[in-house]
Structures are given as structure tokens and as C-alpha cells.
Amino acid sequence: MQYRYDKHADPVSVLAYGCMRFAKKNGKIDIDKAEAEVMEAVKGGINYFDTAYIYSGSEDALGVIFERNHCREQIYIADKLPHYLIKSKAGLEKTFQEQLKRLRTTYIDYYLMHMLTDLKTWEKLKGLGIEEWIQEKLEKGQIRNIGFSYHGSTEKFCELVDAYPWDFCMIQYNYLDEHSQAGRRGLMYASEKGLPVMIMEPLRGGKLVNLLPEKAKEKIALHPSGRSAAEWALRWLFDQPQVTTVLSGMNSIEMIKENLKVASDARPGSFSQADQAFIEDIKREINSSMKVGCTGCGYCMPCPKGVDIPMAFSSYNLIYSESRTAARKGYMQCTIMRHTPTSASLCVECGKCEIHCPQGIEIRKELKCAARELETVKYRVFRRIIQLLKLW
Template sequence: MQYRLVPKNGDTLSALGFGAMRLPSKRMGIDEERATQQIRSAIDSGVNYIDTAVPYHSGESERFLGRALKDGYREKVKLATKLPPWGVKTREDMDRILDIQLKKLQTDHIDYYLLHSLDANHWKKMHGLGVLEFLDAAKASGKIINAGFSFHGDRKTFKEIIDAYDWIFCQIQYNFLDEMNQAGTEGLQYAASKNIAVMVMEPLRGGMLAGKLPKDVEEIYDRAKTKRSAAEWALRWVWNHPEVTVVLSGMNDEKHIAENIKACETALPGSMSTGELATVKAVAAVYNRLIKVGCTGCAYCMPCPFGVNIPQNFFIYNSYHMGGSRLFTRGMYGISLMGAMGTKADASLCQNCGKCAKACPQKIAIPEELRKVRGTLGGLRTKLMIPLVKMIFSAEIKE
């Protein structure tokens, strides 16, 4: 296993982390026997960073990990979970939720604790409620060891958050299609320049970069001198960046877990050749041709006076048309309709004022494109998901 250093605390973490968001399922729940075997086998192979959060598997992921990490496995890993902004209304809620998480996870401390899914709105809310003071108190009590945050906003907000506190780490979405989206390469390098460890989520773009591939992408990989699976190409591209500390993979298949562990052993920073990087660049160009809206996520169009998260709309809309699971992408839109990722990504809120289009550096006809988003993702199938989304994200967080 390859390990990378956390600059501020000296921890050596496996460059491959186990994400507990997409565990194997059985009868609408977690297949506990199989998932436990997978996690323990990965730990035995050197994986020492496990990531979860309150809403994963409808609230059961943390409780499952509390059981799966028994028999000495808890002591072998650094455990990460997250404080959900949508569940916080008061400063006291932060302490209450953390205590519930500790009980579910059957541990007396969280090694790596994140503020979940920050963007400008969530950051403003949590900062105003005293979340930085909460983190200081939780660290002083020993309930959390290292403080960080996960991010789904614009680069300006990302830098603002980075500069606001002595973070040990952060977590960003990053892959060869998201160099300019959300925190992007600029954010990755900015965090690293502050000696902040960077954990990467969605290296495969929700499975898009490893599932059913466009024909042109398959042909590019087939022509490459080095033969790899699409997943390995995408993971190696992320690991190639020296600023990356851990790459999280939502693994749920024994074969894929073994492949990822094997690839991680040799996917050192700067190890990809010029030809290999050219292959990935050519693949990215194919995907980019499939993009419906040329939005870079710069957020110059924000804030929308009517509450539309414009970049998030276009990110989900583009993902829907670029391959992978359309059900998963529709689910992302349903989650965003609830505001669980900050400002609501509800295209139907657009009032065609045109303010956003005037501010857009890419000269996108934003109101017109939002109508297309609404037509594609705002239908009955998405609405049918809302009750489940409400249950997961709106209910009080209880033991």
C-alpha cells in the first residue's frame, strides 16, 4: 500500500481510502456480512482511512461501521465522518449530533471530522452559529482529533473557508473532468500551499468514468500502449497529483477493491508518462464534447435573486448527459431540490430576469438552459424521489 503524509500532524494515510457511501446492499439495506468482509479485507491489505457521513445508506452507514470495526479493526484505521449543516439549527445541535455519532460508531473519538458539503450558504450559516468554536471545544475534549470540511461550492468560497481556520484537511470533488469545477485544480493547489491535506471524493464522477463508456472513449483506451481499466486510468490521474493525500473510492465489489489496492501501490505522484497523460486528456476531450452547457462553475452568475444554484444545476444536467447512471444523477438533483447541497438547484425557480446571463464569462444563455434542465430533470420521476430525500435530510438526527 502507498501512504501519503498529512503535513500538519504527521499521520501517514493510505492513498486509497474506503468510502462507506455505496456499500453492497441486500433487501433494501446494507449487506452487512459482505460489507464487513470487504472493509476488513481492505484494512488487512493496508487501507487505513475510512470515510462515512450521517445520510449515507439512509442513516445506517455510521451504525454499520460501529459494528464492522470491532475485533480490533477500529484501532487500525483513521475514521472520518461529518457534521451535517442541514441538521443544525443551534450551537447545541452540534454537540448533540457529535455525541450521537460517537455512540453509533462505538468509539470515543473521531479521527477526522468534517463539516459536510459546504458552499457559500452552508458556510455562512454554520459560521454564524459558532461552528469554529464548536470545533475548538470538541478538539479540546478529545471527541475529535482533526478538523476539516468537505466542499461543493465555488473557488472563491473555498479559499475563504481555507483561510478562516487552522484546518488539518479538506475534501473536494476532483477528477479529470472537474479541473475547473467547484474547488478544482486551483483549489487543490491552494489548500496544499497552506499545508492542508486534501482528500478527494468522486474520482470516478459517480461511476461515470468507469461504467458504460462512450464509444470514442473506448477507442482511445484501446489504442493506448498501457492496458488498464477505465477506473484505473481515472484513479491514477488523481493519484498523479502530489497535492492529493487520499483518494476515496466507494467500493462495493471484491474484484474492484483488489484492483484499486493493486493500482494504488504504484500510482505515485508524477508517475504517469507524457503519453499516458495525453490519453487521459483525449478522453476528457470526448466527454467535454458531450457536455450540454459550457459552465465552468466559476459562480460569477451567483447569487441568483430567486435562489437558484445555477452552477449546481448545470453540473448535474451535464452529468446526466455524459454517461454513467442517470438514476444516480437524477437522485443528485432530487437531493439538491431539498437544498441539502446549499442553495437549491431548482431550475423552476428561475424568473428569467437575465442578471445571470449578463455576468457569465462564458456568455451562456442561462435562463434558456435552465428551462432545459427543468424539462429534463424536473419531471415526475424526480418528484417521486423527494419523500425519500426529505426523510434522509430533513428528519431530526436521532440515536
């Protein structure tokens, strides 16, 4: 196992364990299976385990596993505050104590604001006294590192990086999201600010393996390296020194062993020009099934009405390259689950975006198409609920 380092020079395994997708049995996490897999990962050198308050049963499962095996001091636990459910400072403390109880621990190594969306949301949390609360927890050692996870545009991500002296951050990043979400520009920005960057969705929830176009699958199968689709995606990430660790939701011993092997020898700079060219070829095969030729460059931004144009097109394309369910879920996360909505339907057809688009995309027309596909009845109902509850 290779290790990279956090702000305090503590070693973090380049491969991390994402604990959202533990296998279930009779509606509950199969604790014996999860334990065998987690301990295989620990044996292989993985020391970073990521969970969240809203991952049903995950915190408790990790607590049981690490307590049984007496290895709490060998590993790091990353957990997340569901700030969108918090209404007061007392609520902060109650939730945190519940997490400690579930995890059977007295401290959390890496604590994140879960899906922090924008500066307005952070300002709202500051109004609840979160900065003082964080400082208290850091001083007591109950939180060792404070950070945030993020879905959304590069610009808003960079603003959040500058909003507080964070210890680390987490972004969705993979070769298909190189120029969407926080993207490479966000990765570089955070790294230049001295922030370790943890990567989620390196395989797009498995989509860069199971839902690749047939031509892409054929090219990978015929490549002389013998690398699997997952290995290509992981090596692309491990090649970048700005990446601190890569979360993988591994749910079989075979998958763990395969990923451990890749993590043991995929060093920064080892990805050749030919390898990069091959990834670009695979991206072209994926993009050929997309509806809008948006590269995520962001020249169309900012929209006067707040529409996140690159994100809308990215989600719209996902409907055709992956699945409607994944596309609509991601779109919901990045538009209505934030303080200021960024939905495609907010477009008033002013046309300012089209003047700057280097791809010559008919943005106004395509945004209408995207809104029709993405903003379903369920989406509109959920948007209304959020507005009424003022969760964000």
C-alpha cells in the same frame, strides 16, 4: 501502499475506503461481506475509512467490524456531522454521541461538516456555538481533525477554506470535474493554505467506468498500457501531490485488489504527457454527448441573481452523458440544499454573463433549457419543504 501526510504529519493511505455503498442483503448491510472487504483493505494498507451519519447502517457496520477485529488503533475513521439537521448546541452533542456509540469508539479521527455549502450556513452554525463545541472536542481528543465536505462552486469553496482554521477538507474531483465543483483551482487553493484534501467521487459514482461513451470504452480497451477505465481515473488523481487521499466505494475483493495495486505504484509525476493527452481525448469523447459546451471557466460569474451557471450546465450535461437521476440529484445538492439558492430558474435574462463567455454560449437560452430538465415537480416540492423547514 503509499502514504501522504495530514497536518499533524500522520500518514494517510493514498487510497481510502468510502463506506457509503456497502452491499446489502434483505434490506440491511451484509455485515459478513462488508467485513471481509474492509479487512482485505486493512491488510493491503488502507487506513482511512469514510462514513456519515446519514449513510444508513454504515457507522454501525464499521463499529462492529473494527470491534470484532481489534484494529481501531490501526485505522482512521472519518465521519460527518449532518449540520442541516441540527437546531441547537444540544443537538450537536446528541448527534455526536450517537455517532460514537454506533462506531463503538471514544474518538473520531477526521470529523467533517457534511456538505457545508456557503459562508451563510457556516455563520448560522457559529450562531449555535459550533466553534466552541469543536474546540472542546479537539481539546478532549474526541475529535482529532476537523474539516468539511463540499459540493458547489470554486468561489464559495475558497471562502469556506478561509472561514475557519480547518485541519482538512473533502471535495468532489475527477478528470471530468477538473474545472467544475471546487475543481483544480480549489484543490490548489486549499493545498496552498496547508490543508490536506480528501477526494470523493473519483469515478463519478462509477460513471467514469460503466457509463462511458462506446468510443471512449473502445479507446481504453485498445490502449497498449492495458489500464482499465478505473485505473486511468485513479492514476490521474494520484499523479497530483496536492491530493492527500482518494475515496473509493469498493464492494468486491477483486476491486479492492485492483485499486490497491494502482495505489502502490502510481506516484506523483509518473503520469506522462502522453497519458495526459489520452485523458483529454477521453474527455472529448464524453463531452461530445453534452448539450452545452461549457468548460467551467467561470468567466460568466458572478451572476447578479446568484445563479451558479457552470454548475447548472454541468448538471444539464450529465443528463445526456450519464443519467437523469445522477444529474438531478447533484443539481439539487448544489442549488437548493444551501442557505442561498443558486437555481437556473433564478435567471432574469440580464445578459451580463454572455458578454464574458469565451465560448460564446447563449447562456440565457441554455439556462431555460437546463431549468426545464432539472427543476422537476419533485425538485420544486423539495425546494419548498427546505424553505419551510429552514434546514439550511
